[in-house]
Amino acid sequence: MSQHPPIDILVSEVGPRDGLQSIDPIMSLAAKCAWIDAEFAAGVREIEVGSFVPAKLLPQLADTAAIVAHARSHAGLTVAVLVPNAKGAAAAIAAGAHKLTLPLSASETHSLKNLRRTQAQVLDEVRDIAAMVKALPPGERPHFEGSVSTAFGCTLEGVVTTAKVVELAEALMAAGVDEVGLSDTTGYANPAQVRDLVRAVHAAIGATHLTGLHLHNTRGLGLANVMAGLDVGITTFDSSLGGLGGCPFAPGASGNIVTEDLVFMLEAMGLDTGIDLERLLAVRDILRGALPTEPLYGFTPDAGLPLGFMPRVQPPR
Amino acid sequence: MSQHPPIDILVSEVGPRDGLQSIDPIMSLAAKCAWIDAEFAAGVREIEVGSFVPAKLLPQLADTAAIVAHARSHAGLTVAVLVPNAKGAAAAIAAGAHKLTLPLSASETHSLKNLRRTQAQVLDEVRDIAAMVKALPPGERPHFEGSVSTAFGCTLEGVVTTAKVVELAEALMAAGVDEVGLSDTTGYANPAQVRDLVRAVHAAIGATHLTGLHLHNTRGLGLANVMAGLDVGITTFDSSLGGLGGCPFAPGASGNIVTEDLVFMLEAMGLDTGIDLERLLAVRDILRGALPTEPLYGFTPDAGLPLGFMPRVQPPR
Numbered sequence: 288m289s290q291h292p293p294i295d296i297l298v299s300e301v302g303p304r305d306g307l308q309s310i311d312p313i314m315s316l317a318a319k320c321a322w323i324d325a326e327f328a329a330g331v332r333e334i335e336v337g338s339f340v341p342a343k344l345l346p347q348l349a350d351t352a353a354i355v356a357h358a359r360s361h362a363g364l365t366v367a368v369l370v371p372n373a374k375g376a377a378a379a380i381a382a383g384a385h386k387l388t389l390p391l392s393a394s395e396t397h398s399l400k401n402l403r404r405t406q407a408q409v410l411d412e413v414r415d416i417a418a419m420v421k422a423l424p425p426g427e428r429p430h431f432e433g434s435v436s437t438a439f440g441c442t443l444e445g446v447v448t449t450a451k452v453v454e455l456a457e458a459l460m461a462a463g464v465d466e467v468g469l470s471d472t473t474g475y476a477n478p479a480q481v482r483d484l485v486r487a488v489h490a491a492i493g494a495t496h497l498t499g500l501h502l503h504n505t506r507g508l509g510l511a512n513v514m515a516g517l518d519v520g521i522t523t524f525d526s527s528l529g530g531l532g533g534c535p536f537a538p539g540a541s542g543n544i545v546t547e548d549l550v551f552m553l554e555a556m557g558l559d560t561g562i563d564l565e566r567l568l569a570v571r572d573i574l575r576g577a578l579p580t581e582p583l584y585g586f587t588p589d590a591g592l593p594l595g596f597m598p599r600v601q602p603p604r
Numbered sequence: 605m606s607q608h609p610p611i612d613i614l615v616s617e618v619g620p621r622d623g624l625q626s627i628d629p630i631m632s633l634a635a636k637c638a639w640i641d642a643e644f645a646a647g648v649r650e651i652e653v654g655s656f657v658p659a660k661l662l663p664q665l666a667d668t669a670a671i672v673a674h675a676r677s678h679a680g681l682t683v684a685v686l687v688p689n690a691k692g693a694a695a696a697i698a699a700g701a702h703k704l705t706l707p708l709s710a711s712e713t714h715s716l717k718n719l720r721r722t723q724a725q726v727l728d729e730v731r732d733i734a735a736m737v738k739a740l741p742p743g744e745r746p747h748f749e750g751s752v753s754t755a756f757g758c759t760l761e762g763v764v765t766t767a768k769v770v771e772l773a774e775a776l777m778a779a780g781v782d783e784v785g786l787s788d789t790t791g792y793a794n795p796a797q798v799r800d801l802v803r804a805v806h807a808a809i810g811a812t813h814l815t816g817l818h819l820h821n822t823r824g825l826g827l828a829n830v831m832a833g834l835d836v837g838i839t840t841f842d843s844s845l846g847g848l849g850g851c852p853f854a855p856g857a858s859g860n861i862v863t864e865d866l867v868f869m870l871e872a873m874g875l876d877t878g879i880d881l882e883r884l885l886a887v888r889d890i891l892r893g894a895l896p897t898e899p900l901y902g903f904t905p906d907a908g909l910p911l912g913f914m915p916r917v918q919p920p921r
Contacts, residue, residue, distance in 0.1 A: 440910050440911070440912065442910075442911055443911075444911075445910075445911040445912025446912040473910070474907060475910040477869055477872035477873050478831055478869070478873055479873035480872070480873075504903065505903060506865065506868060506869075506903045506904045506907050507827060507862065507865040507868075507869075507902065507903030507904060508827055508865070508868075508869050508872075508903075510824060510825055510827065510828040511827040511828045511830065511831045511869060513828065514795055514828045514831040514832065515831065545824065548823065548824040548825070551823060551825075552794060552795070552823075552824075552825050552828060555794035555797070555825075556795055556797075557796055585824065586821065586822060586823045586824030586825075587823045587824060590791060590822045590823050593757050593759075593790070593792040593823075594757070594758070594759055594760075594761075594762040595757065595762025595763040
């Protein structure tokens with residue numbers, strides 16, 4: 288691929304982690320690598336390739352170390368992984384991941400259920416990981432993000448206050464993360480809330496320390512929430528190809544934002560994602576082949592690109 | 605229903621016209637009236653109840669006059685209809701419709717195919733209708749809107765220029781409409797385009813003469829485009845309950861924005877629509893009963909309302 292100018296918006300593909308972790312059929316290592324290769328070839332610059340959780344808890348992601356090793360062969364690709372704790376972070380660092388994301392739930396109930404730890408215990412893990420990262424030579428340190436999950440509301444506790452999210456964002460920064468993210472784990476967010484919460488966190492920890500959002504499309508508001516994020520300076524959005532994994536309690540509703548629709552919206556708006564939309568749409572064939580029983584979501588793939596639509600990424604001559 | 609304070613955003617239900625005209629099974633007059641009654645009871649203030657086109661072209665909407673007569677019984681409901689020409693407008697006026705919307709395609713090719721008339725011929729019809737309306741006593745004049753269809757692009761011609769839409773908006777005003785609307789007939793619109801086009805038309809004819817958008821969700825951008833519309837002062841959005849009618853060339857993709865998701869987004873943002881979301885969701889049962897073979901769309905109905913979600917419309921005591 289020829290040299291691309293700096294992009295406007297980073298679309299971070301999380302399907303190989305967030306999509307796969309929600310489905311039963313195990314995807315082969317070869318298929319996962321083919322998926323990652325094809326998205327990289329389409330211009331995707333950051334992919335969350337897996338999670339360093341115990342294999343017995345999540346057999347689907349047991350091969351994450353091997354995927355990290357493979358994905359690192361793509362120059363220019365940020366290889367991201369989820370880590371639930373310091374043990375997972377050590378494994379991620381050993382594997383050579385470029386970016387570690389640790390979730391800290393804004394809901395204590397959800398934290399206990401999801402990570403089996405209180406928020407205070409999770410923050411202890413964050414401190415251990417930060418120390419581990421800082422002990423590495425500067426050139427080998429992964430980027431360390433703390434992501435506030437259930438930041439827009441919790442299916443167990445209901446409303447999550449802005450004050451709680453700001454408090455946890457500050458606590459994450461104090462514990463040593465490089466950056467904070469906000470996750471709409473439950474698909475509760477609305478655009479006004481996205482703007483208000485991002486502004487509040489920016490005011491508390493600085494805009495450069497919150498640049499990414501992880502939004503879901505559970506109630507159909509995913510792309511509207513992206514618009515709200517753009518309004519307040521967010522430059523990284525997570526999404527999943529084909530909305531893989533769906534939403535367990537909402538049949539027919541995708542969980543993660545669909546990468547294809549997100550990229551179509553951004554490119555149509557004139558925002559450069561660096562991604563070739565035609566090539567991205569073709570990557571769905573890999574998912575269809577490897578996971579024939581899983582439904583794929585997305586409106587743009589069904590409807591096709593508008594007549595006269597000019598992709599920003601020109602095919603190589 | 606108790607007195608409601610002025611609403612922030614008018615959600616205009618177009619399912620009985622735009623939804624039904626796309627499907628084959630004929631809905632009975634009784635079911636159509638029950639649907640309209642239930643939406644009115646949920647707080648919907650404007651419903652496009654049908655279209656005055658020749659019955660042989662669109663048998664589904666042949667009973668529009670009877671529906672108008674019934675819908676007029678609801679005090680406070682704006683009874684809107686589509687009219688393709690002066691003959692249809694005369695019938696709509698005779699039936700007692702409160703609002704007439706005439707589509708003028710921004711694409712000459714689409715205009716010939718859809719209305720069998722050139723843009724100039726459609727504008728002649730607009731002048732005739734405006735004269736007809738002005739000849740009525742002031743208290744009996746329906747509101748007359750000219751809606752620029754395919755305003756964001758055409759499946760036959762491709763790109764539609766801003767200059768063309770502005771030209772037609774000015775021509776519609778000069779021909780005597782009270783207001784201009786913009787329709788994303790093809791689902792081509794993106795949020796940047798929505799903002800730019802609305803601003804350009806506002807600059808040309810004044811913001812008070814363009815207050816409504818008719819958006820589709822063909823490529824999943826419907827609610828993101830609503831956000832863009834809100835940004836530039838749009839206060840009326842068309843939508844269809846259950847996304848009825850779907851999108852003929854995109855299986856699984858809704859055509860119109862889904863009313864339930866639109867109302868959820870606006871109310872969650874703190875914008876008052878006057879609509880009771882729980883009661884609105886219950887109206888789907890009428891569609892299911894009357895049109896058992898038609899798929900219904902929408903994310904919010906499947907996912908349910910968030911835990912702790914506070915509807916703005918309190919149930920009557």
